Amino acid sequence: MYYTPPIERLIAELARLPGIGPKSAQRLAFHIIKVPLQEAEDLAQAIVEARRKVQFCRRCFNLSEMELCEYCSDSRRDSSLVCVVEEAKDIVAIERTGEFRGLYHVLGGAISPIDGVGPEQLRVNELVSRIKEDKVEEVILATNPSVEGEATALYIANLIRSMGVKATRLASGLPVGGDLEYADEVTLGRALQGRREI
Amino acid sequence: MIVEEIKICDFRNYVEEKVSFKRGVNVIYGENGQGKTNLLEAIFYALTSQSFRKAQNSDLVREGAERGIVLAEFKGVMGVKRIARQVEGDGNTRTKVDGKEGVYRCKNVVCFTQEDLLIVKGEPQRRRDFVDAIMCQLDRVYENEISRYRKALHQRNELLKMIRRGEAQERELDAWEEILAESGENIVAGRKKILSAIEEVTDRLIKSVDESDLQIRYYPTADNLNTLREKLKRNRQKEIARGLTLIGPHRDEMVFVLNGRNLRTKGSQGQQRMTVILLKLCTADLLERYLGERGVVILDDFSSELDEESTTRIVQLLKKEEQAIVTTNRNRLGDFRGEGWFISVQEGRVSYGL
Numbered sequence: 001m002y003y004t005p006p007i008e009r010l011i012a013e014l015a016r017l018p019g020i021g022p023k024s025a026q027r028l029a030f031h032i033i034k035v036p037l038q039e040a041e042d043l044a045q046a047i048v049e050a051r052r053k054v055q056f057c058r059r060c061f062n063l064s065e066m067e068l069c070e071y072c073s074d075s076r077r078d079s080s081l082v083c084v085v086e087e088a089k090d091i092v093a094i095e096r097t098g099e100f101r102g103l104y105h106v107l108g109g110a111i112s113p114i115d116g117v118g119p120e121q122l123r124v125n126e127l128v129s130r131i132k133e134d135k136v137e138e139v140i141l142a143t144n145p146s147v148e149g150e151a152t153a154l155y156i157a158n159l160i161r162s163m164g165v166k167a168t169r170l171a172s173g174l175p176v177g178g179d180l181e182y183a184d185e186v187t188l189g190r191a192l193q194g195r196r197e198i
Numbered sequence: 199m200i201v202e203e204i205k206i207c208d209f210r211n212y213v214e215e216k217v218s219f220k221r222g223v224n225v226i227y228g229e230n231g232q233g234k235t236n237l238l239e240a241i242f243y244a245l246t247s248q249s250f251r252k253a254q255n256s257d258l259v260r261e262g263a264e265r266g267i268v269l270a271e272f273k274g275v276m277g278v279k280r281i282a283r284q285v286e287g288d289g290n291t292r293t294k295v296d297g298k299e300g301v302y303r304c305k306n307v308v309c310f311t312q313e314d315l316l317i318v319k320g321e322p323q324r325r326r327d328f329v330d331a332i333m334c335q336l337d338r339v340y341e342n343e344i345s346r347y348r349k350a351l352h353q354r355n356e357l358l359k360m361i362r363r364g365e366a367q368e369r370e371l372d373a374w375e376e377i378l379a380e381s382g383e384n385i386v387a388g389r390k391k392i393l394s395a396i397e398e399v400t401d402r403l404i405k406s407v408d409e410s411d412l413q414i415r416y417y418p419t420a421d422n423l424n425t426l427r428e429k430l431k432r433n434r435q436k437e438i439a440r441g442l443t444l445i446g447p448h449r450d451e452m453v454f455v456l457n458g459r460n461l462r463t464k465g466s467q468g469q470q471r472m473t474v475i476l477l478k479l480c481t482a483d484l485l486e487r488y489l490g491e492r493g494v495v496i497l498d499d500f501s502s503e504l505d506e507e508s509t510t511r512i513v514q515l516l517k518k519e520e521q522a523i524v525t526t527n528r529n530r531l532g533d534f535r536g537e538g539w540f541i542s543v544q545e546g547r548v549s550y551g552l
């Protein structure tokens with residue numbers, strides 16, 4: 001069964017989004033054509049605006065409207081302390097704890113050979129050059145408490161220890177196999193304070 | 199725990215049937231192909247939401263029917279529970295617990311099928327899986343460790359292949375090996391602990407039936423973090439060439455030794471079967487210690503290959519169970535000496551008595 005071309009196109013575009021299969025794409029498309037025109041325009045505009053205005057921070061690869069994100073441009077923050085996270089959304093989780101006054105570095109994922117992701121696919125080299133240039137003294141590896149997050153932390157720790165920089169890992173207590181973004185702030189705050197060297 | 203009644207509808211060769219069970223030994227008997235195993239499977243499925251055969255959900259639905267339903271009513275320390283499970287022809291399932299949509303997976307059931315003979319007769323994998331499954335039920339941390347180890351192993355194997363193809367660097371192996379060594383050490387320690395408990399309990403059970411002596415020998419490929427890490431590093435070139443991790447708990451061997459002889463290579467059919475059945479009763483013991491309640495013991499056709507003497511001894515042990523539900527061929531009914539609750543099965547219909 002074929003729909004009229006504009007709907008076909010909308011379904012095809014939606015189906016390219018992560019986590020959206022052909023069936024959900026179809027459902028979303030039919031929802032969209034039924035809403036008032038204004039609502040559809042707002043959605044389209046929000047998508048374009050977000051895509052146009054948001055970029056990766058030049059230094060830490062957080063999402064930002066500026067070249068430097070709000071943390072990197074805040075001179076009160078301690079630039080000798082860098083917290084490494086998998087995704088930008090993990091920064092939100094750590095900020096919520098109010099325990100951290102350093103800067104961040106977003107890797108863009110975790111090492112996972114079965115998904116074809118190695119250190120080259122992540123922002124590891126960028127981290128290494130940043131450590132050299134910004135006189136970083138301690139790197140906190142706050143990757144997810146999953147096997148892949150753990151391997152990523154170990155890989156980076158090996159790398160930066162040889163540069164004479166202290167590498168620490170969040171203390172255990174986070175739910176194993178979980179996601180940083182779902183950890184509650186008290187647990188995460190405690191994990192930050194109790195970090196240990198690896 | 200005691201299963202009191204099950205209702206079966208369009209499940210395997212059953213159209214519609216209600217079967218009641220009693221405390222103590224329940225004997226399901228009948229000719230070949232009448233539905234004895236299917237009835238046990240229905241009980242097991244109702245309790246655990248799994249089949250004990252290598253079956254897909256859709257195999258459970260009676261041929262020609264749209265969906266199968268099993269209802270089980272059982273009684274334990276937490277009171278009476280009613281579980282209803284529905285399987286659709288397309289494999290989709292639904293569960294109701296005491297009338298409300300939900301999830302339920304009963305841990306306290308121990309089951310023997312012919313497939314389990316492979317615990318003794320089969321590849322080392324079978325023994326590892328048997329031991330790990332018990333340990334996982336008793337220890338959440340161990341369960342986590344097994345899953346962590348499996349994931350890391352899968353990742354390292356993939357990385358080995360990538361290195362062989364020149365798509366990754368050898369130093370990327372370090373991190374995975376560190377995880378495997380740490381987690382491997384915990385798994386080996388867990389296995390040592392559970393194996394000595396299994397050995398103790400099963401040996402005691404064996405001594406209660408005859409003069410035999412059972413030992414379980416465990417041969418880990420490496421038994422602590424440092425040797426595991428060392429061996430992984432030393433074997434890298436070989437493993438890169440194979441694209442496979444050859445050292446670690448996933449390669450460990452466990453040997454059952456009955457009266458000084460390897461049961462797998464030198465045991466008789468009867469000795470092998472007897473040992474596996476006793477290992478299952480031992481599992482019931484270990485689960486009871488942990489869950490604080492004796493589970494249901496289910497044995498499918500346990501007595502074939504066993505002589506009258508051995509069968510009688512097992513029956514004696516079964517009489518001590520809170521509830522045992524077993525199947526047997528009509529011509530082996532004598533083994534029970536008329537003691538128990540007898541359920542006859544004929545073409546998917548049941549009747550009671552001898």
Ligand SMILES: Nc1ncnc2c1ncn2[C@@H]1O[C@H](COP(=O)(O)OP(=O)(O)OP(=O)(O)O)[C@@H](O)[C@H]1O
Nearest residue numbers: 210211229230231232233234235236257259260261
């Ligand atoms: N989905 C199904 N629909 C209909 N019949 C089925 C289905 N699955 C299995 N059967 C049939 O059920 C019958 C009984 O099987 P079951 O394994 O319970 O026999 P049994 O009484 O244990 O026999 P045995 O003594 O040989 O072990 C078999 O003839 C089998 O072909």
Ligand SMILES: [Mg+2]
Nearest residue numbers: 234235236499
């Ligand atoms: Mg059978």
Ligand SMILES: [Zn+2]
Nearest residue numbers: 057060069072
């Ligand atoms: Zn930044």
